Amino acid sequence: xxxxxxxxxxxxxxxxxxxxxxxxxxxxxxxxxxxxxxxxxxxxxxxxxxxxxxxxxxxxxxxxxxxxxxxxxxxxxxxxxxxxxxxxxxxxxxxxxxxxxxxxxxxxxxxxxxxxxxxxxxxxxxxxxxxxxxxxxxxxxxxxxxxxxxxxxxxxxxxxxxxxxxxxxxxxxxxxxxxxxxxxxxxxxxxxxxxxxxxxxxxxxxxxxxxxxxxxxxxxxxxxxxxxxxxxxxxxxxxxxxxxxxxxxxxxxxxxxxxxxxxxxxxxxxxxxxxxxxxxxxxxxxxxxxxxxxxxx
Amino acid sequence: xxxxxxxxxxxxxxxxxxxxxxxxxxxxxxxxxxxxxxxxxxxxxxxxxxxxxxxxxxxxxxxxxxxxxxxxxxxxxxxxxxxxxxxxxxxxxxxxxxxxxxxxxxxxxxxxxxxxxxxxxxxxxxxxxxxxxxxxxxxxxxxxxxxxxxxxxxxxxxxxxxxxxxxxxxxxxxxxxxxxxxxxxxxxxxxxxxxxxxxxxxxxxxxxxxxxxxxxxxxxxxxxxxxxxxxxxxxxxxxxxxxxxxxxxxxxxxxxxxxxxxxxx
Numbered sequence: 001x002x003x004x005x006x007x008x009x010x011x012x013x014x015x016x017x018x019x020x021x022x023x024x025x026x027x028x029x030x031x032x033x034x035x036x037x038x039x040x041x042x043x044x045x046x047x048x049x050x051x052x053x054x055x056x057x058x059x060x061x062x063x064x065x066x067x068x069x070x071x072x073x074x075x076x077x078x079x080x081x082x083x084x085x086x087x088x089x090x091x092x093x094x095x096x097x098x099x100x101x102x103x104x105x106x107x108x109x110x111x112x113x114x115x116x117x118x119x120x121x122x123x124x125x126x127x128x129x130x131x132x133x134x135x136x137x138x139x140x141x142x143x144x145x146x147x148x149x150x151x152x153x154x155x156x157x158x159x160x161x162x163x164x165x166x167x168x169x170x171x172x173x174x175x176x177x178x179x180x181x182x183x184x185x186x187x188x189x190x191x192x193x194x195x196x197x198x199x200x201x202x203x204x205x206x207x208x209x210x211x212x213x214x215x216x217x218x219x220x221x222x223x224x225x226x227x228x229x230x231x232x233x234x235x236x237x238x239x240x241x242x243x244x245x246x247x248x249x250x251x252x253x254x255x256x257x258x259x260x261x262x263x264x265x266x267x268x269x270x271x272x273x274x275x276x277x278x279x280x281x282x283x284x285x286x287x288x289x290x291x292x293x294x295x296x297x
Numbered sequence: 298x299x300x301x302x303x304x305x306x307x308x309x310x311x312x313x314x315x316x317x318x319x320x321x322x323x324x325x326x327x328x329x330x331x332x333x334x335x336x337x338x339x340x341x342x343x344x345x346x347x348x349x350x351x352x353x354x355x356x357x358x359x360x361x362x363x364x365x366x367x368x369x370x371x372x373x374x375x376x377x378x379x380x381x382x383x384x385x386x387x388x389x390x391x392x393x394x395x396x397x398x399x400x401x402x403x404x405x406x407x408x409x410x411x412x413x414x415x416x417x418x419x420x421x422x423x424x425x426x427x428x429x430x431x432x433x434x435x436x437x438x439x440x441x442x443x444x445x446x447x448x449x450x451x452x453x454x455x456x457x458x459x460x461x462x463x464x465x466x467x468x469x470x471x472x473x474x475x476x477x478x479x480x481x482x483x484x485x486x487x488x489x490x491x492x493x494x495x496x497x498x499x500x501x502x503x504x505x506x507x508x509x510x511x512x513x514x515x516x517x518x519x520x521x522x523x524x525x526x527x528x529x530x531x532x533x534x535x536x537x538x539x540x541x542x543x544x545x546x547x548x549x550x551x552x553x554x555x556x557x558x559x560x561x562x
Binding site: 015021096104124127142233264271 | 333377385388398504556
């Protein structure tokens with residue numbers, strides 16, 4: 001009997017284990033390897049890390065790709081642009097999303113369920129098409145320009161596309177549901193009597209919000225912010241569709257290095273640096289946050 | 298009164314922001330003009346062209362096929378991970394296993410796509426597999442990033458339910474091998490379903506990873522749509538958006554109605 005259980009367990013553990021080692025870990029190790037290789041013409045476009053010659057084993061490894069990236073302000077700026085885009089849009093999503101989540105959670109159950117469905121619909125519909133919708137709206141001949149001209153605010157269509165404000169708008173729009181839904185999840189469990197109690201005890205509304213509501217919805221804020229911040233850091237589609245050349249972002253740079261310049265070692269080195277600069281801080285934050293929560297419990 | 302006004306005001310503005318772009322797109326899908334934003338008159342012309350566009354239709358089938366296969370495999374492995382992490386204590390290099398099963402969640406898709414593509418090319422050089430890039434490589438990539446999402450859902454469900462049920466089943470003489478199938482799986486069925494649905498949408502929606510790992514004959518819907526709208530606008534894509542929105546709205550309403558009738562019972 002015990003043997004049977006173990007057999008099942010072995011399958012349960014090792015099927016996903018092997019899969020993830022093979023298709024997640026090995027590919028990451030591979031881009032690390034390529035990132036310290038010397039680029040050269042040919043296929044694959046880099047020199048093998050180890051080569052045998054008359055003098056024995058030779059290691060063709062280099063840190064040159066990393067030095068190249070970090071000596072060029074172009075690449076460093078793209079990392080900073082991505083971080084600042086992720087930060088700005090997370091804050092904006094929180095500022096816009098919090099009141100919406102709060103009032104949806106506070107509505108009567110019958111209305112609440114309908115509003116919840118209305119929040120989920122954009123969440124489910126195609127990401128790419130929602131970005132495209134803004135491309136249509138912001139066109140020179142688009143509806144926003146037409147309305148502005150019609151009411152006489154402007155005489156000529158203004159160009160609203162292809163700049164980093166359009167990118168921020170697109171990001172906030174597409175990621176807003178990712179912020180609202182976890183916030184709603186925590187706020188709906190929240191006992192409304194606590195607000196009345198706080199009011200009865202003489203707290204001003206602002207005080208009630210800062211001292212009662214906000215701390216209790218903190219896990220929702222953290223969860224929502226993570227869901228926005230993490231994917232936006234590597235975002236490629238939105239800058240490509242709505243952005244221009246005024247600000248370049250990390251995702252697009254990797255894409256271009258690989259597909260346009262065909263420079264595998266540089267693209268790999270950019271990806272590895274991206275993991276260290278953009279992903280590690282998130283993992284460390286999550287570990288610290290988990291520890292903090294554990295202590296508080 | 299003031300409070301109520303503020304509430305209605307916030308919700309109106311919020312929901313208008315969420316819906317205005319989508320609704321505009323749908324409205325203009327009925328526009329009988331090649332220039333997307335200049336209204337000429339009502340017509341169903343773009344819907345007709347959409348349904349005659351072989352490239353889009355084929356991409357749609359490819360996407361559905363990859364998404365349903367990817368969701369199924371990802372769910373199976375996600376359940377295995379969730380079960381392993383909550384029920385099996387002896388996992389070799391457990392922290393490494395946790396790292397593997399959770400870090401795809403925080404890995405930018407562009408890095409994931411790049412690393413998988415380079416991996417497929419290298420493994421093709423070394424062992425000749427996969428012989429070419431195509432639907433199989435996209436499928437493998439989609440399974441890989443979806444597994445982590447399913448695992449999180451299953452894990453949170455498994456860690457919140459009472460383990461005593463499993464022990465009771467064991468005391469009552471259920472063969473340990475069957476406990477998972479007869480006791481655990483039925484209890485976590487809703488989590489399994491929502492995991493599958495999430496993996497399905499992740500695959501259907503993915504552009505970046507698919508662009509890296511795709512090859513001849515494996516253009517998914519997002520890849521085709523992206524190639525159409527990257528540089529300009531496309532009235533056919535407007536019609537496509539309207540159809541997708543309709544499907545999503547119908548799905549959402551039916552789920553709402555099912556939930557409501559369940560609550561009433």
